[in-house]
Amino acid sequence: MTVVLSYKSKQAIDEWLKKFPENQRQSAVLYALRIVQDENSGWLTEPLMDAVAAYLGMPKVAVYEVATFYSMFDLKPVGKYKVSICTNISCLLCGSEPIVAHLKNRLGIDFNETSKDGRFTLKEVECLAACGGAPAMQIGQVYYENLTPDKVDAILAKLE
Ligand code: FES
Structure with a gap:
C-alpha cells in the first residue's frame, strides 16, 4: 500500500x-x-x-x-498516553523498581502492553537524560521526575 x-x-x-x-x-x-x-x-x-x-x-x-x-518510536498501535519509565542506572539506584511495580499494578498492564480501555501504553526506556531527577518517566512530551508511588497516582489522576 x-x-x-x-x-x-x-x-x-x-x-x-x-x-x-x-x-x-x-x-x-x-x-x-x-x-x-x-x-x-x-x-x-x-x-x-x-x-x-x-x-x-x-x-x-x-x-x-x-x-x-529509538524507543520513542512505536511500530504498533499505542494507547492515548505513552508512559515511558526509565529503568537505567540512575533511576534504578534512586528507586525505579517500586515505581515500575506500582505502574504495572495501577495500569493493569506489563511493559509493551496497552490497557483495555486504550488509554495507556507502558514502556521501559533507557536513560531519559533526566538523571538529576531520578527516578523519571515521560508521558507524551512531558517529563516527570523524583517519582514516588503517590506522585505517580497524582500524575495519572490528572490525565483526562
Ligand atoms: S538513568 Fe533514568 S533518566 Fe538517566
Whole structure:
C-alpha cells in the first residue's frame, strides 16, 4: 500500500529540512518520523515509514533502522498516553523498581502492553537524560521526575 504524507506533515518536515544542507535531507529523519508518528495516533506503519524514506530520498531500510532503534518510536498501535519509565542506572539506584511495580499494578498492564480501555501504553526506556531527577518517566512530551508511588497516582489522576 502506498501512502502519501499529508500536506501538514510535509510542511512540518520542510521546516526541519531548512536547518540542514540541501543534499543532506536524511538528516531530518528523526524529526520526520516524529511528525508522522504524532499525526498517526502515536505509531508508525510500514507505508508511513516508506513515505518518509521517499520524501527524504533515502533507502527504506535506513528509515526502518532509525525507527526500530529509538524507543520513542512505536511500530504498533499505542494507547492515548505513552508512559515511558526509565529503568537505567540512575533511576534504578534512586528507586525505579517500586515505581515500575506500582505502574504495572495501577495500569493493569506489563511493559509493551496497552490497557483495555486504550488509554495507556507502558514502556521501559533507557536513560531519559533526566538523571538529576531520578527516578523519571515521560508521558507524551512531558517529563516527570523524583517519582514516588503517590506522585505517580497524582500524575495519572490528572490525565483526562
Ligand atoms: S538513568 Fe533514568 S533518566 Fe538517566
